[in-house]
Amino acid sequence: MKSKAASAPYLVWMVLFIVVPVLLVAYFAFTDSSGAFTLENIARVGQYSNVFLRSIWLGALSTVICLVLGYPVAYLISKSSLKRQSVLLMLIMLPMWMNFLLRTYAWMTLLEDSGLINSFLSLLGLPPFHMINTQGAVVLGMVYDYIPFMVLPLYTVLSKIDRAVVEAAQDLGANGRRVFLRVTFPLSMPGMISGVTMVFVPSVSTFIISKMLGGGANLMIGDLIEMQFLGSAYNPNLGSAISLVLMVLILICMGIMNEFDSGENEGGGMMI
Amino acid sequence: MKKAVSRVYLALIYLFLYAPILLLVVFSFNDTDTKSRTVWSGFSLRWYEMLFQDRMLLQALTNTLIIAVSAAIGATLLGTLAAIGISSMKSWRKKVVMNITNLPMLNPEIVTGVSLMLLLVFLANLFGVQLGIGSVILAHITFCLPYVILSVLPKLRQMDPNLYEAAQDLGCTPLRSFFKVVLPEILPGVITGMVMSFTLSLDDFIISYFCSGTTQTLPVFIYSMTKKRVSPEINALSTILFAVILVLLLLINVRTGKVGGRKGKEAQEF
Numbered sequence: 437m438k439s440k441a442a443s444a445p446y447l448v449w450m451v452l453f454i455v456v457p458v459l460l461v462a463y464f465a466f467t468d469s470s471g472a473f474t475l476e477n478i479a480r481v482g483q484y485s486n487v488f489l490r491s492i493w494l495g496a497l498s499t500v501i502c503l504v505l506g507y508p509v510a511y512l513i514s515k516s517s518l519k520r521q522s523v524l525l526m527l528i529m530l531p532m533w534m535n536f537l538l539r540t541y542a543w544m545t546l547l548e549d550s551g552l553i554n555s556f557l558s559l560l561g562l563p564p565f566h567m568i569n570t571q572g573a574v575v576l577g578m579v580y581d582y583i584p585f586m587v588l589p590l591y592t593v594l595s596k597i598d599r600a601v602v603e604a605a606q607d608l609g610a611n612g613r614r615v616f617l618r619v620t621f622p623l624s625m626p627g628m629i630s631g632v633t634m635v636f637v638p639s640v641s642t643f644i645i646s647k648m649l650g651g652g653a654n655l656m657i658g659d660l661i662e663m664q665f666l667g668s669a670y671n672p673n674l675g676s677a678i679s680l681v682l683m684v685l686i687l688i689c690m691g692i693m694n695e696f697d698s699g700e701n702e703g704g705g706m707m708i
Numbered sequence: 709m710k711k712a713v714s715r716v717y718l719a720l721i722y723l724f725l726y727a728p729i730l731l732l733v734v735f736s737f738n739d740t741d742t743k744s745r746t747v748w749s750g751f752s753l754r755w756y757e758m759l760f761q762d763r764m765l766l767q768a769l770t771n772t773l774i775i776a777v778s779a780a781i782g783a784t785l786l787g788t789l790a791a792i793g794i795s796s797m798k799s800w801r802k803k804v805v806m807n808i809t810n811l812p813m814l815n816p817e818i819v820t821g822v823s824l825m826l827l828l829v830f831l832a833n834l835f836g837v838q839l840g841i842g843s844v845i846l847a848h849i850t851f852c853l854p855y856v857i858l859s860v861l862p863k864l865r866q867m868d869p870n871l872y873e874a875a876q877d878l879g880c881t882p883l884r885s886f887f888k889v890v891l892p893e894i895l896p897g898v899i900t901g902m903v904m905s906f907t908l909s910l911d912d913f914i915i916s917y918f919c920s921g922t923t924q925t926l927p928v929f930i931y932s933m934t935k936k937r938v939s940p941e942i943n944a945l946s947t948i949l950f951a952v953i954l955v956l957l958l959l960i961n962v963r964t965g966k967v968g969g970r971k972g973k974e975a976q977e978f
Contacts, residue, residue: 442790445789454809457820461822526957537927542728542732555747641816661819679818683816687814
């Protein structure tokens, strides 16, 4: 089909709304408020290395928890009868359709000092337990919000594993554990990679969950960026510098993840 | 024994997923003053009454619907044309375009939001207008486009390229053969892309937050409610939204007999 011209409007749009904004971020990152070139913003990002480290740590922790909790769920769903599979999957997806702000808010009412969990504890005569505004609360919120993104790609891969391969391993004398470790688990690698990426990227860059459940003390990269653009510390140049660093970090992570998975996705663009 | 353990495990995970939502629903019917919203003090619908009298909420809802419909239509038109063009590109050009197209999906949402905000503020100053519904629509079209393109491209790949030429040999103009031959072939992909765009736009908070100026969409309104941290109104709103989603999903499920939908698709295609 000779129809390259059809994409002309999109190519204009793509340049204007994808390429130009990224270049604008880079421009702001390397200039000061008067528009003169400077490296000061990038240098100042270094002052926030503790925030970067905290975000990466909390994001990685949430991702690992999602993987550990989500893998068995995906595995068990893929092993149940077809009719049950669709119901169980639907139940995993249903909460995703609710806005994540509401889901995070639900945890706020649970974790507060005067919240439901503490009221329950006091009913039992136990001392109150401080949960809100801690790093633990932030991780809990992220796990809760993002675990479906781990379960679904894992399920997709696990349910597509050829039963004959598993049976062959059994015929050749492998016991249940060995079949899992040597056959099922390696074959589920692409699903794990998608799941890890889909949980890690939004966790690292979140700014709402940390704000709602972590209070002011557990600032993450996202909060820092938001503050520079819409918050108290208005400084788009610094904000752009932080965004640029975050973007580069994430793209490098994705590149590394993609290397693991490259056999599966040959020739189809970066991730697809 | 093994079966029992796995059943208990699944039950616990589903409890973890649904307990907070159920508590929100239960407490939306709580007849309490605003101070002690975690103490049950009788059944009441008054938070629902307050919700329906909230002008700001209705305005936010209208804005959200206008934005979602416009973004879905805009992204579908532009994205379908783009997919047709991209599918006829040579390999290296295709690769460049696809990598740029994927960028908004790979980038953290906050970076996409911030970069679009920088551009939109610049454009708004240039034309002497304020950020508002218009700028949100532009931003939403931008982040919905990759989903449309990625759902139309596979359909184009499956299509027999000779069909289009055959139609022309038989006397169709290129435009007519597009509508008569190509469009019916790729329609399922186009519709998937449109539905995905619509729901992504409805649900979006982060990008709207940066690009909306003082205009409120529903998620932005919800965010301003959670900041106040007091009103059980938000529980009532959650309950209504959850009920709407549940009914819609059940309807879709009954009609098509399929599970899935936008986020499942998104997660599975990633």
